[in-house]
Amino acid sequence: MKGYISLLRLRFMLLLQYRIAAFAGVCTQLLFGFVRVMVFIAFYQSTSKVQPISYEGTITYIWLSQALLGLLPWNGDSELQTMIRTGNVAYELCRPVDIYNLWFSRAVAQRTAPTLLRAIPIFIVALLLLPGKYAMGYPHSCTSFLAWIISMFGALLLSCAITNIFNIVTLWTVAGDGITRLLPAVIILFSGMIVPLPLFPQWMQGILKYLPFSGIVDIPARFYSGHIQPSQIVSLFFIQIIWTILLILMGKWLLSRKMKLIVVQGG
């Protein structure tokens, strides 16, 4: 356990060093936040029908997803993937630790360190500095806030399990590359990163709710804004955890299958 925590700490430290990247990230994430907010302003102004999610709820949803973009599992650990491609991964394989867990702790660092660096300034801007129409709202209530925190924890685990799948499929040099290009599109769309999931067609709602991706962006954001009642946290957190377990098992299975056939690239 100590080894995993130590690795997590080291990766975390290292990722915190990238200050310029964090600054650039904050700028682009703010910019895209504005673009998305403006699109939805236009959308809500041009419709008189009652939408399944309020205007304020949508804007808050967008700022939350922009601030926490780093949590979205759209890629693997680039350092690890380079290690796999060059064969440096050989060293990881001769350590007395479980490889899946080792890579999972890397994923935790990858998902938390840059997100923390970027989320705080974006929250400050979106909550406090923006004029009313563009601004992010405060949590609906204390219990909503609590539910948000819990579901964020679920989102983190889910995200790390998916990130680790990205890492593991890199072991299939060619096919893995295809998956790492294809999967992000699905994840970005079905997590609610482009259009909030409540605005998807009615017939898709049932499916989206039970897919793992909604647990990453959509569900936490709607707990925050009160769109989902805090009392639902138990069942929705349960879905997040079930998916996390399934994805971890899948990752472990893929990894153990590949470990038997492993070929270390280059000399």
Added chain:
Amino acid sequence: MSQIIVENLMKTFKVAKRKPGLWNAVQGLVHREYNTVHALEGISFKLEEGELVGYIGPNGAGKSTTVKILSGILVPDSGRCEVMGKVPWKQRIDHVKNIGVVFGQRSQLWWDLPVEDSFQLLRDIYNIPHQNYKSTRDELIEILNISTLLDVPVRQLSLGQRMKCELAASLLHTPPLLFLDEPTIGLDAVSKLAVRDFIKKINKERGVTVILTTHDMDDIEALCSRVVVIGRGKILSDGTIEELRNHVSKERKLTVHMDMPIDNFSIPGARVVELEGQQISLAFNPEYISPAILISNLYEKYPVKDLFIENTPIEEIIAKLYGELRI
């Protein structure tokens, strides 16, 4: 019981054939042909505790494959392999606690972080008790003389400095076994000597069993009591350097400097390898003609200025061995 037992180890790799050109690439989408590369074809050897064995062979002979199987990274197709009573790829986690590994062409240190951080990570990964860690670390730092390097980010180290740190990193958990895969590759003469001294020391003083693969024959001559030569996945020779020499050729080299250029040089019992002005290289077999007689014959016949006898350089022995086996 032997520390390492390897019996009839086999490993093949399937490599997709990729012919150059667009048309062949398109064909490859539908139908792919595979080549089977036999990396190891029945390797057997045993190692006792405290041995320092050189494992040599040309590129692609299967050296690294063997080391990777021994370190639990690769799974062989068939054969038996036990390291300290454990099967590396089946009991990987228990097994790797017993071994230290250095791959000369790779790095286990974190590029952007000071060396000390990598050491501490290894301490936690191997679960080394603080007291042991401190004493081992201090000892390694002293032998390798790297105390000034510890707070430097790895990317700022020279290759020689880095290799010393890699060696220290691989021994922090005091493994009884050390696998070194080309540890002196790319190092300058001074660093090479430092690395060699270190290997010798930990083998002698700590009794660490060392398997060393290298292309540098000076490494072998300076360090190894035993040499295993592998080629095309098979073991070609296994024994001391002397045995290897005798196995390939018993000839010695005699280099003679004359006072003046000689035409039509010949001497019974020795073969002229090279004749260049006043310098002549001869090869002779001491079993047929004693060096003393050969030299006195030379002095009688020619105006000898200076001469010296040497063993055939190990490079030549190896080259000859590879050549004989057409590999």
